[in-house]
Amino acid sequence: MILHELIDYPTLRVIWWVLLGVILIGFAAMDGFDLGTGILLPFVARDDIERRVVINTVGPVWEGNQVWLILGGGAIFAAWPQLYAVSFSGFYLAMFAILFALILRPVGFKFRSKRESATWRSAWDWALFIGGFVPALIFGVAIGNTLQGVPFRIDNEMRIFYDGTFFGLLNPFALLCGLVSVAMLTMHGAAWLALKTQGPVRERSVRYGRLAAIATIVLFALGGVGVWLLVNGYSITSPIDPAGPSNPLLKEVARSQHAWFANYAAHPWTLIAPALGFLGPLLVLVLIGSKREILTLLSGFVTMFGIISTVGVSMFPFILPSSEQPNASLTVWDTSSSHVTLFIMLVTTVIFLPIILAYTSWVYSILRGKVTARQIEGGGHAY
Amino acid sequence: MELDIVSLSRFQFALTALYHFLFVPLTLGLSMLLAIMETVYVMTGRPIWRQMTQFWGVLFGINFVMGVATGIVMEFQFGMNWSYYSHYVGDIFGAPLAIEGLMAFFLEATFVGLFFFGWDRMSKVGHLITTWAVALGSNFSALWILIANGWMQNPVGAVFNVQTMRMEIGSFFDVLFNPVAQAKFVHTVSAGYVTASIFVLGVSAWYLLKGRAPEIAKRSMTVAASFGLAASLSVVVLGDESGYLANEHQKMKLAAMEAMWETEPAPAGFTVFGFPDQKTRETHFAIHIPMVMGLIATRSLDTEIPGIKELVDGTYGHIRRGILAYDALTQIRALPRGETVPEELKASFEDNGRWLGYALLLKRYVDDPRLATDEQIAKAAWDTVPNVPTMFWSFRIMVALGFYFILLTATFFILSARHQLDRRRWLLRVALFSIPLPWIAAELGWIVAEVGRQPWSIEGILPTAVAVSSLGVTTLLITIAGFALIYTVLIVIEVGLMLRAIRKGPEGMDDHGPETAPAPSASATVVAAE
Numbered sequence: 041m042i043l044h045e046l047i048d049y050p051t052l053r054v055i056w057w058v059l060l061g062v063i064l065i066g067f068a069a070m071d072g073f074d075l076g077t078g079i080l081l082p083f084v085a086r087d088d089i090e091r092r093v094v095i096n097t098v099g100p101v102w103e104g105n106q107v108w109l110i111l112g113g114g115a116i117f118a119a120w121p122q123l124y125a126v127s128f129s130g131f132y133l134a135m136f137a138i139l140f141a142l143i144l145r146p147v148g149f150k151f152r153s154k155r156e157s158a159t160w161r162s163a164w165d166w167a168l169f170i171g172g173f174v175p176a177l178i179f180g181v182a183i184g185n186t187l188q189g190v191p192f193r194i195d196n197e198m199r200i201f202y203d204g205t206f207f208g209l210l211n212p213f214a215l216l217c218g219l220v221s222v223a224m225l226t227m228h229g230a231a232w233l234a235l236k237t238q239g240p241v242r243e244r245s246v247r248y249g250r251l252a253a254i255a256t257i258v259l260f261a262l263g264g265v266g267v268w269l270l271v272n273g274y275s276i277t278s279p280i281d282p283a284g285p286s287n288p289l290l291k292e293v294a295r296s297q298h299a300w301f302a303n304y305a306a307h308p309w310t311l312i313a314p315a316l317g318f319l320g321p322l323l324v325l326v327l328i329g330s331k332r333e334i335l336t337l338l339s340g341f342v343t344m345f346g347i348i349s350t351v352g353v354s355m356f357p358f359i360l361p362s363s364e365q366p367n368a369s370l371t372v373w374d375t376s377s378s379h380v381t382l383f384i385m386l387v388t389t390v391i392f393l394p395i396i397l398a399y400t401s402w403v404y405s406i407l408r409g410k411v412t413a414r415q416i417e418g419g420g421h422a423y
Numbered sequence: 424m425e426l427d428i429v430s431l432s433r434f435q436f437a438l439t440a441l442y443h444f445l446f447v448p449l450t451l452g453l454s455m456l457l458a459i460m461e462t463v464y465v466m467t468g469r470p471i472w473r474q475m476t477q478f479w480g481v482l483f484g485i486n487f488v489m490g491v492a493t494g495i496v497m498e499f500q501f502g503m504n505w506s507y508y509s510h511y512v513g514d515i516f517g518a519p520l521a522i523e524g525l526m527a528f529f530l531e532a533t534f535v536g537l538f539f540f541g542w543d544r545m546s547k548v549g550h551l552i553t554t555w556a557v558a559l560g561s562n563f564s565a566l567w568i569l570i571a572n573g574w575m576q577n578p579v580g581a582v583f584n585v586q587t588m589r590m591e592i593g594s595f596f597d598v599l600f601n602p603v604a605q606a607k608f609v610h611t612v613s614a615g616y617v618t619a620s621i622f623v624l625g626v627s628a629w630y631l632l633k634g635r636a637p638e639i640a641k642r643s644m645t646v647a648a649s650f651g652l653a654a655s656l657s658v659v660v661l662g663d664e665s666g667y668l669a670n671e672h673q674k675m676k677l678a679a680m681e682a683m684w685e686t687e688p689a690p691a692g693f694t695v696f697g698f699p700d701q702k703t704r705e706t707h708f709a710i711h712i713p714m715v716m717g718l719i720a721t722r723s724l725d726t727e728i729p730g731i732k733e734l735v736d737g738t739y740g741h742i743r744r745g746i747l748a749y750d751a752l753t754q755i756r757a758l759p760r761g762e763t764v765p766e767e768l769k770a771s772f773e774d775n776g777r778w779l780g781y782a783l784l785l786k787r788y789v790d791d792p793r794l795a796t797d798e799q800i801a802k803a804a805w806d807t808v809p810n811v812p813t814m815f816w817s818f819r820i821m822v823a824l825g826f827y828f829i830l831l832t833a834t835f836f837i838l839s840a841r842h843q844l845d846r847r848r849w850l851l852r853v854a855l856f857s858i859p860l861p862w863i864a865a866e867l868g869w870i871v872a873e874v875g876r877q878p879w880s881i882e883g884i885l886p887t888a889v890a891v892s893s894l895g896v897t898t899l900l901i902t903i904a905g906f907a908l909i910y911t912v913l914i915v916i917e918v919g920l921m922l923r924a925i926r927k928g929p930e931g932m933d934d935h936g937p938e939t940a941p942a943p944s945a946s947a948t949v950v951a952a953e
Contacts, residue, residue, distance in 0.1 A: 099536065099539075100539065101533075103535055104529065104534075104535075106495075106532065107524060107528045107532045110494070110524050110528055111529070113498040113499055113524075114498060114517065115521045116502075117502065117517035117520055117521065118517030118518045118520065122513075124509050124517070125509035126506065127502070128499055128501075128502025128503045129504070129506035129892035132902075133898060133902070135499060136503070136901075139495060143493070143909055143913070146488040150488040151917075154485075198510055200510065285586035290760065377513065377514045378592060381515070381518055384592075388522050389525065392525040396533075399533060400533055403533050403537050406544050406545055407536075407540065407541075
């Protein structure tokens, strides 16, 4: 195959680094409001019919949204195989907790209203809460650990060894990142509920949304301070070959304080990422409760974009640093799939992503409008 | 079972994969049946077909979410439990998984919500398109995952990269059009269609036995019997194709399925019955039919099929060449960066590189395969034989069930053509009690495919024993217990909800009142004629 020479290897690697961000942001933006809705469910909805209203706002769309996560798994596997191998096996029990929580969600949506019993329904409501809260928290905790570096090493035959423990993941800085994640997804869920509901449920969602927006701003700022004071960043000290083989053991890496701020100093325009990370929640705070409901939700999207790209920009070219064997850290230049695979996957993505966005928009436009108690009591298909 | 990381990781993967596949076949088949029923509705305008679509749609929905919930686990588990595998073949194996997400999962998952919530929000044709999108999406997903699995069985289009120490893509075209993947795809989706057909047939039979909803039950049976007959013929034919391909690419799998210890003169006989014994390496009380096996596997009268012992004898040579490859590889990788590779090392690796995987078989016994003793090499050679009794019996039960499904669906196809679906109550009972059988066949099919691939995770390239993550035994026990717990709870709830929905029945399913009163029974004739 000669076609792949159209785009050189380093460019493809950067494109796939951007696409990794796109998928993570897509997941946070789309599945994020589902997770946030799950977190808010026990608090914004008091009686059964209110809860059904909340559940039915995401009822028809959560399945499609969750595919962003599955795509994330598949795309990381295809484009960044070592990242997939190291992170999923390293964070093993944390991943299991996420899976456990995510198993509860689909069945929770579908099964909850199939029986009348109050105990049955309340049990599923809490399952949906866990299904939202646990993944939101753990994804944030995982990002927090990534920023600090993860204790893994790679031997000469490229076998991966992880020497950390599950409870080691739950350090103060990582938990702070977990809270950022919970706050932003809760805020996003509230913006969604403000769009899709009315009456008391909407009022409560607006109140929680404001709180979550403030929390997002404060916690994100604290996160920045934490990175400045507590976290040693990483930098490559040996010459870099951006078209080199995907073998993470060929470089030298140093740890130093403030290294995660180097990219902003070198390219000040990248400060737009953290700026949007603050602007997004600020806009939500101002807009939520107003009639500009779609704009509020879009401000949630801006938040996801700002906060997630802040992490990406700070760490570039690192994707997953190793605290135990810094030279084995995974970076954009030595962790990717082969040139051909990156090219094939890019072509596939360029063809299918627009199609996906088109039919997703079509489905959302058909389902537009508020979810009301009357619709649910009238129709046999509601959850 | 030993409590080591490899066995536990295999056990967990088998547990979660076989559990996931309880839901997949019904999703594959029922989505197609829903699309067919709704197409009839849109073409004829008869509301009863809409009512049928909605009723089977409820059962589809309960099953579908279980597939979704257990499917996420599959997508993540390669990285969690098989990190060396993920590193070693991610360059090839990851792509179909990612494409599956882009092309299939988004399609089915985005539209499945609209299938349930969109009945009153869109035109008839709009909703029909939605239903077909769901059906196409689930079938596409089978295509891509079987391209991935087909590559594990027959790893074409890949080359080993010494610098990155992994397999990389050589020809994506070869991976896509891998004959093993194509045969597996059609075989597997057909199995899904059979599962759904027999499910619909059995549940409808129950309604007829109870005298409930006869119009819906009979029409459903007509659709299910015709679709199921076509599918069960296809499942058997493509199963045969798989057998033929196995002889080309996985001779050991075929020999193990047949418990064929010795090479027999062509054309080999087919062992209908017997007790294979892995220890003594013979099959007790074997009953043979002459010639049949040779015909199936080679489609000729004079091609020999090698037996297990002959194949193992051949393996010794592969292992020795694998050790040469391993030696060259280790020396090349130890060179300082930038130094040119000596010609003789290069030549040695080029010569022997394709047998590298056979050296890795020794890693179970010795860290450096170059230090392996003759005894260890002999052990590794015999490791290439999968569990023969499991293969032998799983395969036979699966095939017998396959032929039974043809018989069953053909019977109901004829009954339906003669409008005698409710005449013979014993046949209705047979259909009802046949409901679990396709699941048994499907699970056994995976056992044949995957146990038969052992000791390899990628046939001839990467042994299962070296593919695992470096996890602790306790950690694995925790997750196995966790999965077992939640999966057990969920299957109890799921089956309970299914039974409830079936008992509640299709009556009063449609919210469009008078329009949906049962059509006159004469219309059954029309339908059967269609």
